[in-house]
Amino acid sequence: MxxxxxxxxxxxxxxxxxxxxxxxxxxxxxxxxxxxxxxxxxxxxxxxxxxxxxxxxxxxxxxxxxxxxxxxxxxxxxxxxxxxxxxxxxxxxxxxxxxxxxxxxxxxxxxxxxxxxxxENPVPLDRRLLRVTRTLCDDKRIDYEIMPSGAGHDAMQMAKITPAGMIFIPSRRGISHNPLEWTDPGDIALGAQLLMETMIRVANENL
Incomplete structure:
Protein backbone atom coordinates (compact mmCIF):
# COMPACT_ATOMS: atom_id res chain seq x y z
CA MET A 1 0.00 0.00 0.00
CA GLU A 120 4.69 7.81 6.01
CA ASN A 121 6.17 4.51 4.91
CA PRO A 122 4.46 2.10 2.50
CA VAL A 123 2.68 -0.79 4.22
CA PRO A 124 2.80 -4.38 2.94
CA LEU A 125 -0.46 -6.28 3.22
CA ASP A 126 -0.78 -9.86 4.46
CA ARG A 127 0.19 -12.53 1.92
CA ARG A 128 -1.95 -15.18 3.62
CA LEU A 129 -5.08 -13.08 3.16
CA LEU A 130 -4.06 -12.50 -0.44
CA ARG A 131 -3.72 -16.25 -0.95
CA VAL A 132 -7.18 -16.93 0.49
CA THR A 133 -8.87 -14.25 -1.61
CA ARG A 134 -7.05 -15.29 -4.76
CA THR A 135 -8.02 -18.94 -4.24
CA LEU A 136 -11.68 -17.97 -3.82
CA CYS A 137 -11.55 -15.96 -7.04
CA ASP A 138 -10.01 -18.89 -8.88
CA ASP A 139 -12.61 -21.30 -7.49
CA LYS A 140 -15.47 -19.01 -8.52
CA ARG A 141 -13.86 -18.00 -11.82
CA ILE A 142 -13.86 -14.34 -10.88
CA ASP A 143 -11.52 -12.22 -12.97
CA TYR A 144 -9.04 -10.36 -10.79
CA GLU A 145 -5.78 -8.49 -10.78
CA ILE A 146 -3.26 -8.28 -7.95
CA MET A 147 -2.26 -4.65 -7.59
CA PRO A 148 -0.87 -2.16 -5.09
CA SER A 149 -3.11 0.46 -3.56
CA GLY A 150 -2.11 3.98 -4.48
CA ALA A 151 -4.45 5.42 -1.86
CA GLY A 152 -4.22 5.24 1.90
CA HIS A 153 -6.99 3.35 3.69
CA ASP A 154 -7.86 2.24 7.21
CA ALA A 155 -6.05 -1.00 6.40
CA MET A 156 -2.83 1.01 6.47
CA GLN A 157 -3.27 1.57 10.19
CA MET A 158 -4.87 -1.78 10.95
CA ALA A 159 -1.91 -3.59 9.39
CA LYS A 160 0.19 -2.33 12.30
CA ILE A 161 -1.78 -4.47 14.76
CA THR A 162 -3.32 -7.31 12.75
CA PRO A 163 -3.10 -9.03 9.34
CA ALA A 164 -4.79 -6.81 6.77
CA GLY A 165 -5.81 -7.13 3.15
CA MET A 166 -7.99 -5.28 0.68
CA ILE A 167 -10.51 -6.15 -2.01
CA PHE A 168 -11.08 -3.55 -4.72
CA ILE A 169 -14.00 -3.48 -7.12
CA PRO A 170 -13.88 -1.62 -10.45
CA SER A 171 -15.16 1.90 -10.94
CA ARG A 172 -16.19 3.02 -14.39
CA ARG A 173 -13.13 4.38 -16.24
CA GLY A 174 -11.20 4.28 -12.96
CA ILE A 175 -12.67 7.61 -11.82
CA SER A 176 -12.59 8.33 -8.08
CA HIS A 177 -13.13 11.35 -5.81
CA ASN A 178 -15.42 12.77 -8.46
CA PRO A 179 -19.22 13.04 -8.89
CA LEU A 180 -18.83 10.85 -12.00
CA GLU A 181 -17.53 7.94 -9.89
CA TRP A 182 -19.69 4.89 -10.55
CA THR A 183 -19.49 1.21 -9.64
CA ASP A 184 -21.95 -1.31 -11.02
CA PRO A 185 -24.26 -2.71 -8.29
CA GLY A 186 -23.43 -6.22 -9.46
CA ASP A 187 -19.74 -5.61 -8.81
CA ILE A 188 -20.55 -4.19 -5.37
CA ALA A 189 -22.52 -7.32 -4.51
CA LEU A 190 -19.76 -9.58 -5.84
CA GLY A 191 -17.14 -7.72 -3.82
CA ALA A 192 -19.23 -7.97 -0.65
CA GLN A 193 -19.78 -11.70 -1.23
CA LEU A 194 -16.06 -12.24 -1.76
CA LEU A 195 -15.25 -10.30 1.41
CA MET A 196 -17.70 -12.37 3.44
CA GLU A 197 -16.38 -15.67 2.13
CA THR A 198 -12.80 -14.56 2.71
CA MET A 199 -13.62 -13.78 6.34
CA ILE A 200 -15.34 -17.14 6.81
CA ARG A 201 -12.44 -19.07 5.32
CA VAL A 202 -9.89 -17.12 7.36
CA ALA A 203 -11.87 -17.84 10.53
CA ASN A 204 -12.13 -21.55 9.70
CA GLU A 205 -8.43 -21.81 8.89
CA ASN A 206 -7.56 -19.83 12.04
CA LEU A 207 -5.07 -17.64 10.18
Whole structure:
Protein backbone atom coordinates (compact mmCIF):
# COMPACT_ATOMS: atom_id res chain seq x y z
CA MET A 1 0.00 0.00 0.00
CA UNK A 2 1.51 3.30 -1.12
CA UNK A 3 2.27 6.00 1.43
CA UNK A 4 2.51 9.78 1.05
CA UNK A 5 5.05 12.46 1.73
CA UNK A 6 3.24 15.77 2.00
CA UNK A 7 4.72 19.22 2.24
CA UNK A 8 4.11 22.85 1.36
CA UNK A 9 6.34 25.06 -0.74
CA UNK A 10 5.95 28.80 -0.23
CA UNK A 11 7.47 31.19 -2.75
CA UNK A 12 7.84 34.79 -1.55
CA UNK A 13 8.35 37.31 -4.32
CA UNK A 14 7.07 40.86 -4.45
CA UNK A 15 3.59 42.09 -5.24
CA UNK A 16 3.59 44.86 -7.84
CA UNK A 17 1.21 46.64 -10.17
CA UNK A 18 0.53 44.51 -13.23
CA UNK A 19 0.50 47.48 -15.58
CA UNK A 20 3.48 49.51 -14.41
CA UNK A 21 6.00 46.80 -13.52
CA UNK A 22 8.27 45.80 -16.44
CA UNK A 23 8.66 42.09 -17.07
CA UNK A 24 12.38 42.12 -16.28
CA UNK A 25 11.75 43.71 -12.87
CA UNK A 26 9.13 41.29 -11.61
CA UNK A 27 9.50 38.83 -8.76
CA UNK A 28 6.46 36.75 -9.61
CA UNK A 29 5.82 33.99 -7.08
CA UNK A 30 3.16 32.38 -9.25
CA UNK A 31 5.44 31.93 -12.26
CA UNK A 32 7.96 30.23 -9.96
CA UNK A 33 5.14 27.97 -8.75
CA UNK A 34 4.17 27.10 -12.32
CA UNK A 35 7.72 25.95 -13.01
CA UNK A 36 7.70 23.75 -9.91
CA UNK A 37 4.29 22.27 -10.73
CA UNK A 38 5.53 21.26 -14.16
CA UNK A 39 8.63 19.72 -12.58
CA UNK A 40 6.51 17.64 -10.17
CA UNK A 41 4.71 16.09 -13.14
CA UNK A 42 7.94 15.55 -15.08
CA UNK A 43 9.92 13.87 -12.32
CA UNK A 44 7.01 11.69 -11.20
CA UNK A 45 6.53 10.44 -14.75
CA UNK A 46 10.18 9.32 -14.73
CA UNK A 47 9.52 7.27 -11.58
CA UNK A 48 6.06 6.03 -12.56
CA UNK A 49 6.91 2.46 -13.53
CA UNK A 50 6.15 -0.43 -11.18
CA UNK A 51 9.88 -1.18 -11.03
CA UNK A 52 10.55 2.31 -9.65
CA UNK A 53 7.73 2.26 -7.11
CA UNK A 54 4.89 3.74 -9.18
CA UNK A 55 5.51 7.26 -7.91
CA UNK A 56 2.70 9.77 -8.35
CA UNK A 57 2.73 13.45 -7.49
CA UNK A 58 -0.01 16.02 -7.10
CA UNK A 59 -0.13 19.73 -6.42
CA UNK A 60 -3.65 19.70 -5.07
CA UNK A 61 -4.01 23.15 -3.56
CA UNK A 62 -2.60 26.62 -4.09
CA UNK A 63 -2.99 29.98 -2.37
CA UNK A 64 -1.98 33.16 -4.19
CA UNK A 65 -1.56 36.64 -2.73
CA UNK A 66 -2.74 39.27 -3.30
CA UNK A 67 -4.94 37.28 -5.67
CA UNK A 68 -6.25 40.10 -7.86
CA UNK A 69 -6.08 40.51 -11.62
CA UNK A 70 -4.12 43.77 -11.56
CA UNK A 71 -1.27 42.70 -9.27
CA UNK A 72 1.82 40.57 -9.77
CA UNK A 73 1.55 37.66 -7.31
CA UNK A 74 3.88 38.28 -4.39
CA UNK A 75 3.28 35.04 -2.53
CA UNK A 76 2.28 31.54 -3.61
CA UNK A 77 1.77 28.50 -1.42
CA UNK A 78 1.64 25.01 -2.94
CA UNK A 79 0.46 21.84 -1.22
CA UNK A 80 2.30 18.83 -2.66
CA UNK A 81 1.56 15.13 -2.27
CA UNK A 82 4.15 12.54 -3.40
CA UNK A 83 3.19 8.84 -3.10
CA UNK A 84 4.82 5.53 -3.86
CA UNK A 85 4.92 1.88 -2.86
CA UNK A 86 8.69 2.36 -2.50
CA UNK A 87 9.88 4.45 0.44
CA UNK A 88 13.21 4.98 -1.31
CA UNK A 89 11.65 6.29 -4.53
CA UNK A 90 9.14 8.44 -2.66
CA UNK A 91 11.79 10.06 -0.50
CA UNK A 92 14.08 10.58 -3.48
CA UNK A 93 11.41 12.31 -5.56
CA UNK A 94 10.30 14.49 -2.63
CA UNK A 95 13.92 15.53 -2.11
CA UNK A 96 14.30 16.34 -5.81
CA UNK A 97 11.16 18.50 -5.78
CA UNK A 98 12.35 20.43 -2.73
CA UNK A 99 15.76 20.97 -4.30
CA UNK A 100 14.17 22.20 -7.52
CA UNK A 101 12.10 24.70 -5.53
CA UNK A 102 15.34 26.10 -4.08
CA UNK A 103 16.90 26.30 -7.54
CA UNK A 104 13.90 28.11 -9.00
CA UNK A 105 13.85 30.61 -6.15
CA UNK A 106 17.58 31.26 -6.48
CA UNK A 107 17.36 31.83 -10.23
CA UNK A 108 14.41 34.20 -9.83
CA UNK A 109 15.87 35.97 -6.80
CA UNK A 110 12.87 35.30 -4.60
CA UNK A 111 12.42 33.59 -1.25
CA UNK A 112 11.27 30.03 -0.67
CA UNK A 113 10.30 27.97 2.35
CA UNK A 114 9.47 24.27 2.58
CA UNK A 115 7.14 23.09 5.35
CA UNK A 116 6.93 19.34 5.89
CA UNK A 117 3.43 18.12 6.75
CA UNK A 118 3.83 14.36 7.08
CA UNK A 119 5.79 11.43 5.72
CA GLU A 120 4.69 7.81 6.01
CA ASN A 121 6.17 4.51 4.91
CA PRO A 122 4.46 2.10 2.50
CA VAL A 123 2.68 -0.79 4.22
CA PRO A 124 2.80 -4.38 2.94
CA LEU A 125 -0.46 -6.28 3.22
CA ASP A 126 -0.78 -9.86 4.46
CA ARG A 127 0.19 -12.53 1.92
CA ARG A 128 -1.95 -15.18 3.62
CA LEU A 129 -5.08 -13.08 3.16
CA LEU A 130 -4.06 -12.50 -0.44
CA ARG A 131 -3.72 -16.25 -0.95
CA VAL A 132 -7.18 -16.93 0.49
CA THR A 133 -8.87 -14.25 -1.61
CA ARG A 134 -7.05 -15.29 -4.76
CA THR A 135 -8.02 -18.94 -4.24
CA LEU A 136 -11.68 -17.97 -3.82
CA CYS A 137 -11.55 -15.96 -7.04
CA ASP A 138 -10.01 -18.89 -8.88
CA ASP A 139 -12.61 -21.30 -7.49
CA LYS A 140 -15.47 -19.01 -8.52
CA ARG A 141 -13.86 -18.00 -11.82
CA ILE A 142 -13.86 -14.34 -10.88
CA ASP A 143 -11.52 -12.22 -12.97
CA TYR A 144 -9.04 -10.36 -10.79
CA GLU A 145 -5.78 -8.49 -10.78
CA ILE A 146 -3.26 -8.28 -7.95
CA MET A 147 -2.26 -4.65 -7.59
CA PRO A 148 -0.87 -2.16 -5.09
CA SER A 149 -3.11 0.46 -3.56
CA GLY A 150 -2.11 3.98 -4.48
CA ALA A 151 -4.45 5.42 -1.86
CA GLY A 152 -4.22 5.24 1.90
CA HIS A 153 -6.99 3.35 3.69
CA ASP A 154 -7.86 2.24 7.21
CA ALA A 155 -6.05 -1.00 6.40
CA MET A 156 -2.83 1.01 6.47
CA GLN A 157 -3.27 1.57 10.19
CA MET A 158 -4.87 -1.78 10.95
CA ALA A 159 -1.91 -3.59 9.39
CA LYS A 160 0.19 -2.33 12.30
CA ILE A 161 -1.78 -4.47 14.76
CA THR A 162 -3.32 -7.31 12.75
CA PRO A 163 -3.10 -9.03 9.34
CA ALA A 164 -4.79 -6.81 6.77
CA GLY A 165 -5.81 -7.13 3.15
CA MET A 166 -7.99 -5.28 0.68
CA ILE A 167 -10.51 -6.15 -2.01
CA PHE A 168 -11.08 -3.55 -4.72
CA ILE A 169 -14.00 -3.48 -7.12
CA PRO A 170 -13.88 -1.62 -10.45
CA SER A 171 -15.16 1.90 -10.94
CA ARG A 172 -16.19 3.02 -14.39
CA ARG A 173 -13.13 4.38 -16.24
CA GLY A 174 -11.20 4.28 -12.96
CA ILE A 175 -12.67 7.61 -11.82
CA SER A 176 -12.59 8.33 -8.08
CA HIS A 177 -13.13 11.35 -5.81
CA ASN A 178 -15.42 12.77 -8.46
CA PRO A 179 -19.22 13.04 -8.89
CA LEU A 180 -18.83 10.85 -12.00
CA GLU A 181 -17.53 7.94 -9.89
CA TRP A 182 -19.69 4.89 -10.55
CA THR A 183 -19.49 1.21 -9.64
CA ASP A 184 -21.95 -1.31 -11.02
CA PRO A 185 -24.26 -2.71 -8.29
CA GLY A 186 -23.43 -6.22 -9.46
CA ASP A 187 -19.74 -5.61 -8.81
CA ILE A 188 -20.55 -4.19 -5.37
CA ALA A 189 -22.52 -7.32 -4.51
CA LEU A 190 -19.76 -9.58 -5.84
CA GLY A 191 -17.14 -7.72 -3.82
CA ALA A 192 -19.23 -7.97 -0.65
CA GLN A 193 -19.78 -11.70 -1.23
CA LEU A 194 -16.06 -12.24 -1.76
CA LEU A 195 -15.25 -10.30 1.41
CA MET A 196 -17.70 -12.37 3.44
CA GLU A 197 -16.38 -15.67 2.13
CA THR A 198 -12.80 -14.56 2.71
CA MET A 199 -13.62 -13.78 6.34
CA ILE A 200 -15.34 -17.14 6.81
CA ARG A 201 -12.44 -19.07 5.32
CA VAL A 202 -9.89 -17.12 7.36
CA ALA A 203 -11.87 -17.84 10.53
CA ASN A 204 -12.13 -21.55 9.70
CA GLU A 205 -8.43 -21.81 8.89
CA ASN A 206 -7.56 -19.83 12.04
CA LEU A 207 -5.07 -17.64 10.18
Missing amino acids: AAPSRFKVIFKGRADHSGTTPMDMRKDALVASAQLIEYVETVCRKFSSMARGRVVGTVGAMKIEPGVINAVPGRAELSIDIRSTSAQSKDKVAKMVKERAEQIALKRDIGVKVLNIRA
